[in-house]
Amino acid sequence: DAMVIQNPRYQVTQFGKPVTLSCSQTLNHNVMYWYQQKSSQAPKLLFHYYDKDFNNEADTPDNFQSRRPNTSFCFLDIRSPGLGDAAMYLCATSRDVAEREQFFGPGTRLTVL
Amino acid sequence: GENVEQHPSTLSVQEGDSAVIKCTYSDSASNYFPWYKQELGKGPQLIIDIRSNVGEKKDQRIAVTLNKTAKHFSLHITETQPEDSAVYFCAASKTGANSKLTFGKGITLSVRP
Numbered sequence: 001d002a003m004v005i006q007n008p009r010y011q012v013t014q015f016g017k018p019v020t021l022s023c024s025q026t027l028n029h030n031v032m033y034w035y036q037q038k039s040s041q042a043p044k045l046l047f048h049y050y051d052k053d054f055n056n057e058a059d060t061p062d063n064f065q066s067r068r069p070n071t072s073f074c075f076l077d078i079r080s081p082g083l084g085d086a087a088m089y090l091c092a093t094s095r096d097v098a099e100r101e102q103f104f105g106p107g108t109r110l111t112v113l
Numbered sequence: 114g115e116n117v118e119q120h121p122s123t124l125s126v127q128e129g130d131s132a133v134i135k136c137t138y139s140d141s142a143s144n145y146f147p148w149y150k151q152e153l154g155k156g157p158q159l160i161i162d163i164r165s166n167v168g169e170k171k172d173q174r175i176a177v178t179l180n181k182t183a184k185h186f187s188l189h190i191t192e193t194q195p196e197d198s199a200v201y202f203c204a205a206s207k208t209g210a211n212s213k214l215t216f217g218k219g220i221t222l223s224v225r226p
Contacts (some may be wrong), residue, residue, distance in 0.1 A: 004156075032176050042202060042216035043157065054123060100145045100206050104156035 002107035003027070006091050012111045013081050021076040021108045023091030031097055032074040035065060035090040037107070043090055049074060050097055078110075086112045115140040117205050119217030126193050127225050136203035136217050137185045145206040146186045147176060147214070151200045162190070193224045 005024045013019040023032065030052050035043035047056045049068040063085070065077040078085055088109050092102040116139040121182035126132045138146075149157035161179045163170045166219065169178050176189040185217055201222050204214040 021119050027138075040219070045213055048213070054116065092156075097212060098208070100212060100214070101159060103149065103159065104149075106156045107154075109154075 002072045004093055004103055005090055006105040006108050008108060009106060010109045010111070013078075015082065016080050018022075018077050019074050019081055021078075021101035021110070023074045023076070023105055024072050025091075025093045025105075026072070026085075027081070027093055027095075027103065028071065029095050030071075032068060033094075033102065034064075034076050035092065036067075037088040037090055039080050042105045045077070054093040060075060069071075070110065081110070083112050086110055115143055115205055115207070115215040117203060117215050117217040118203065119218060119220055123221045123223070125223040125225060128193060128195060129194055132190045132197070132222055134187060134188045134203070134222070136199055136205075137183075138205040138215075139184065139201075140205070140207065140225050141181075141184065142207045143156070143206060143215075144178070144207045146179060147204050148188045149202045149204065149216075151202065151219070157202060186216075187192055187199050190222075193222075195224050195226050197200075198222055198224045 007022050029048045034046045035073040039042045046060045063079050088107045090107045091105040094102045118134045147162035150160045151157040161175050161177050163179050174191045179186040202217045202219045203217045206212045206214045
């Protein structure tokens with residue numbers, strides 16, 4: 001089945017230690033999104049790629065970076081995780097920006113010690 | 114920007130009863146309204162969506178209605194089952210190269226057996 005895959009499902013890192021979360025998709029969608037979701041809150045968009053074009057949300061901290069080396073993969077890098085960055089990180093895809101149905105992966109739960 | 118509000122924040126129904134969840138939005142230019150179901154520890158799953166050119170859409174036990182004049186849309190679940198218990202998010206977006214989904218805060222639906 002075509003799907004959005006996130007690895008790892010659970011990630012523990014130390015305060016200030018860089019961490020990378022990965023997302024892959026077999027849907028061949030052009031757009032990939034990264035969301036942060038804290039407990040009992042709605043997902044908050046961090047940034048998205050439309051093909052190779054990177055679009056950062058205005059309020060996304062510089063501590064968060066992303067890479068999309070090819071259509072299938074997208075990475076979220078947190079350069080210096082703080083305690084406030086502990087959250088669920090969700091990857092989503094859509095076929096195109098005009099096709100606004102978004103398909104989410106299962107998420108990576110990040111714990112910062 | 115768009116503001117999506119979701120009420121109530123929790124809803125408990127008896128198995129077999131109907132559940133209605135309502136969302137309001139602020140931007141009259143929004144024209145796409147999806148509903149997502151999120152089970153504990155999983156990513157959001159798109160369950161139904163509606164575009165502004167229709168007033169109602171139905172898929173088996175689930176329906177969504179849209180009132181553009183009042184700027185609200187509602188999710189209707191009939192014959193609820195315990196497996197319907199989850200967090201439900203509504204969202205809104207509009208057409209545009211960098212259109213994004215604006216989510217409501219979510220509602221926790223509990224279906225009592």
